[in-house]
Amino acid sequence: MTTPNVETDVSNASGWRFKLGGCIFGFTFALWLVIPLAASLGTPAARMAALTGTIFVANKVLQLASIAVMGKAGFQQLKAIVFGHAKRLAPSKTVGPIRHAIGLVMFCLPLVWAMLGPYADQFWTGLRSNIWQLQVLGDLLxxxxFFVLGGDFWTKVRALFVRTA
Structure with a gap:
C-alpha cells in the first residue's frame, strides 16, 4: 500500500482540475441569477417555483461535482483562498473612542428611524418618505x-443573551 505524495497533490491543486472545479463552483452561484432574470421576463409563479426548486437541487449537485473534480487538495486550496479573503474582512478586535461613537450612531440611527418612523407619519405627514432606496441605505448602514464597532461589540451583544455573563 502506497501513501499519497503531498507535493503531487498540491501541484494538482493548481492545475486544470482546480480551475475546472473553481469554474463549476462559481457557476453554482451565478446560476441563482436566472431567477431574477426569469421574474423580470414575466414568468408565471408556478414556473418560478419550479425553476427555484430545480436550481436549488442543481446547485447542490454541482457543488459536490466541483469538489469531486478538484479533489481534496484542490478543495483545501479553495477554502484557503475564500477564508483568506474572509479573514481580511473580519472586524478588528478593539476600536478607539471616536470609532466606537461613530459605530453606535450608525447602529442606532436606522433602528430608531425604523421604530419611530410610523409614529412620525401621524404627527407630521410627509416627513418620512417610503423610498425603497432609503430603506436599503438604512439596512446597509x-x-x-458591525464592522465599524469591531469584534468586542459582538462579545457585548452575546453577553446580553448569556444569563451568567
Missing amino acids: LIAS
Whole structure:
C-alpha cells in the first residue's frame, strides 16, 4: 500500500482540475441569477417555483461535482483562498473612542428611524418618505456599523443573551 505524495497533490491543486472545479463552483452561484432574470421576463409563479426548486437541487449537485473534480487538495486550496479573503474582512478586535461613537450612531440611527418612523407619519405627514432606496441605505448602514464597532461589540451583544455573563 502506497501513501499519497503531498507535493503531487498540491501541484494538482493548481492545475486544470482546480480551475475546472473553481469554474463549476462559481457557476453554482451565478446560476441563482436566472431567477431574477426569469421574474423580470414575466414568468408565471408556478414556473418560478419550479425553476427555484430545480436550481436549488442543481446547485447542490454541482457543488459536490466541483469538489469531486478538484479533489481534496484542490478543495483545501479553495477554502484557503475564500477564508483568506474572509479573514481580511473580519472586524478588528478593539476600536478607539471616536470609532466606537461613530459605530453606535450608525447602529442606532436606522433602528430608531425604523421604530419611530410610523409614529412620525401621524404627527407630521410627509416627513418620512417610503423610498425603497432609503430603506436599503438604512439596512446597509446597520450592517456597516458591525464592522465599524469591531469584534468586542459582538462579545457585548452575546453577553446580553448569556444569563451568567
